[in-house]
Amino acid sequence: MNTGEYTYPRYLAAKKTVDDRALNSRVFQHVQEYLSEEREEGLNILEIATGIGTMIPRILSLPLTGKVYYHAIDLSPDNIASAREYLAGWAAENCEDFRPFGDNQFKLKVNAAEITVKLECADIFSWIADNMNLRQWDLLIANAFLDLIDLNRQLPLLADLLKPAGAFYFTINFDGETIFQPVSDPAFEKKLMDAYHKTMDARITAGMPSGDSRTGRHLFTALPAAGFDILSAGSSDWIVFPKAGKYEAEEGYFLHFIVQTVTGALQESSVIDSGRLQQWGSERHQQIKNGQLTYIAHQLDFYGERNK
Ligand SMILES: C[S@@+](CC[C@H](N)C(=O)[O-])C[C@H]1O[C@@H](n2cnc3c(N)ncnc32)[C@H](O)[C@@H]1O
Structure with a gap:
């Protein structure tokens, strides 16, 4: 992704408060109930594409007990x-005990739980192919990731990670609507958004299709077909707007990054004039600086169990 002067880890940090508001609380309630079940043999959680790990404290802040192992994987060494x-910053404020050990591993105590976290830099699909970790996980998590993969080909590989009654929590799955306001030229704005969404549908990674601008709705059929029973689903739209001309936390940076992502994706477009695109980007960046831009992305969250 060409994101110019913006850095991806800082974008993911800025995205945290946007995700906090967006994550569907009814769907999350199922995760909380599932994790509160008694398990003598401990709890094994795998998070794929963890980014900078903002999901880890969300899960570890739940009332967990006993031994918990949280393994978080991401492709990017920077992330x-x-x-x-x-994790160290969060633990310093929220854990009784926090000890790094070995290679990117950490022991921590939160309330009644003895937790081990392992961070690993890997391509999840190579990791699955190289590891004997199939069917050992109680909970599989992916936040803002499934819209980057080829659902038909790659979702079944993820289902194989779970124990027979294991659960999944797949969140912030993009679903076909990107809205920027104000709109000065509705026809151009529509053309631009349609073209942007088409770049998601045409994305190729390692020579294979990877991504879909309507992943959210497609998951209603793709998840059961891959071995996942959906037990709960709900919307998790990103909604960022200024209050009295100011954005919360680092959300101005988040918006600049999103605008840069749109213009970067369409740089080589044959349907969008490059001068007009540049003008659109400059106007949107200026609206963020002025505290005038509102941004909405439609997304869906899912929770459920492995179905065999
Ligand atoms: C949109 S970010 C989401 C990160 C994080 N889950 C969050 O919501 O903050 C997508 C992440 O997927 C990671 N990623 C992409 N392909 C991957 C792969 N094949 N294996 C592991 N991680 C991958 C990227 O490095 C990036 O951190």
Whole structure:
């Protein structure tokens, strides 16, 4: 992704408060109930594409007991380095005990739970192919990731990670609507958004299709077909707007990054004039600086169990 002067780890850090508001609380309630079940043999959680690890404290802040093992994987070494710092910063304020050990591993105590976290830099699909970790996980998590993969080909590989009655929590799955306001030229804005969404549908990674601008709705059929029973689903739209001309926390940075992502994706477009695109980007960046831009992305969250 060409994101110019913006850095991905800082974008993921800025995205945290946007996700906090967006994550569907009814769907999350199922995760909380599932994790509160008694398990003599401990709890094994795998998070794929963890980024800088912002999901880890959300889960570890739940009332967990006993032994918990949380393994978080991401492709990017920069993200994993940031995840190390992010976790240490959170633990310093929220854990009784926090001890790094071995290679990117950490022991921590939160309330009644003895937790081990392992961060690992890997391509999840190579990791699955190389490891004997199939069918050992109680909970599989992916936040803002499934819209980057080829659902038909790659979702079944993820289902194989779970124990027979294991659960999944797949969140912030993009679903076809990107809205920027105000709109000065509705026809151009529509053309631009349609073209942007088409770049998601045409994305190729390692020579294979990877991504879909309507992943959210497609998951209603793709998840059961891959071996996942959906027990709960709900919307998790990102909604960012200024209050009295100011954005919360680092959300101005988040918005700049999103605008840069749209213009970067369409740089080589044959349907969008490059001068007009540049003008659109400059106007949107200026609206963020002025505290005038509102941004909405439609997304869906899912919770359920492995179905065989
Ligand atoms: C949109 S970010 C979401 C990160 C994090 N889950 C969050 O919501 O903050 C997508 C993440 O997927 C990671 N990623 C992409 N392909 C991957 C792969 N094949 N294996 C592991 N991680 C991958 C990227 O490095 C990036 O951190």
